[in-house]
Structure formats: C-alpha cells, structure tokens
Amino acid sequence: MKAVLSSTYFGPIQWYQKLVRYDNVFIDHGEPFRKQSFHNRCTIATSNGLQTLTVPVEHTSKSSNPKPKTSNHGKWRSEHWNALCTAYGDSPFFLFYADDIRPFFEERRWTDLYDYNMDITLTLCRLLDIEPPTLLSEPIKEDFADFRQVIHPKHQQPDPDFLPRPYYQVYRQRNGFQPNLSILDLLFNMGPEAPLFL
Numbered sequence: 001m002k003a004v005l006s007s008t009y010f011g012p013i014q015w016y017q018k019l020v021r022y023d024n025v026f027i028d029h030g031e032p033f034r035k036q037s038f039h040n041r042c043t044i045a046t047s048n049g050l051q052t053l054t055v056p057v058e059h060t061s062k063s064s065n066p067k068p069k070t071s072n073h074g075k076w077r078s079e080h081w082n083a084l085c086t087a088y089g090d091s092p093f094f095l096f097y098a099d100d101i102r103p104f105f106e107e108r109r110w111t112d113l114y115d116y117n118m119d120i121t122l123t124l125c126r127l128l129d130i131e132p133p134t135l136l137s138e139p140i141k142e143d144f145a146d147f148r149q150v151i152h153p154k155h156q157q158p159d160p161d162f163l164p165r166p167y168y169q170v171y172r173q174r175n176g177f178q179p180n181l182s183i184l185d186l187l188f189n190m191g192p193e194a195p196l197f198l
Helices: 013-021 076-088 094-104 113-127 183-197
Strands: 002-006 024-028 041-046 049-054 057-059 068-070 134-136 144-146
Touching: 002 013, 013 113, 013 183, 041 076, 041 183, 049 076, 068 113, 076 094, 076 183, 094 113, 094 183, 113 183
Parallel strands: 002 024, 002 144, 024 134
Antiparallel strands: 041 049, 057 068
C-alpha cells in the first residue's frame, strides 16, 4: 500500500498511523507551504487546554513555490521547549525521552523547514521503535492514498481508517481526552506502549 503525506512538525497521531500502516510513503517536500497547516505547527495538551506551537517561517524567494525556512527571529525554540516541559514534565515518560527531543530546540539549528521536519520524523520513528516505511523520493503516480488534504488542523476531511483510541493523558481528568494531538503527547504519556495506539 502506498500513501502521500505532507511534511509535518511533530505531526499528529493520525499522520504517524499512516507511517505504520503503509508500506511505501512519499512525503511531499515540493508541496507549496500552507499557512495554518501541520507543516509548521503541532498541538499539545496543557493544564489549561490545547496549545498550538508554531514555527515561524521565512520564504527565500518570490517564486511560485518558495522553500520555507525556519526563522531565527524571536525565541520560538526556547518557548516551544519550555511549553513542552510545562505541559509534559509530570507525564510518565517525559524524562525518559527529553534528551532525544531537546536537541531540536537547543543544540542544532535547521534552516530548511522540511529538512527539520524529516529529522524529527526519523527520530520519532526510532523512539517509537517503529520501522519507517520505504520513504520514496519521487511522487507516486498510481494506486496511492493521498492524505495531504485529509490530515489538516483546520479543514480535516473524513478518514475512515483513523479512529482515535483513548489513552492516558496527564490532564484527562481536568479537560477530558483530547484526540489526535502531536505524537509527542502519545510518546510522553505512553512511552513504549505508544505504537499500540497507532
């Protein structure tokens, strides 16, 4: 089975489910950047409800398909890391995985957004102990499932193959179960059992 996905920043659980369930995946790095998409944002659960973390981007050219670059303005990296520490510091597995996630905010600087997202994806596949599918370098032209418009934070389309399964969340008693958050929510709360929910 083959699938096409958009590039994502700590993508939602639904996105990672496709990595597990499809044999061949093409992550479309040539897709035009869309504002308010998972290209540069993720959603986490906090004590006050949901919080969106957004990577500020810059476009390097006036072409019709400029490559988005991560912005070096502001303190978004430390703000994102602090938000994760505050939201998940009391979760069962945050300390176990923190040293693997922290470098994406503190140690190395990526300029290309899609390269940044790909390195995040490969690291999360390792932490989740899932074999990434064959990541194709060319678009698939036949017999593929296209999820680029289906998995979207603002305009989600029906996906009959995805049914969010409840799992332990730190703030579940206060805010109820929050489905399809960033894969980090599942990882920090469920640890080695996270793949069972994909």
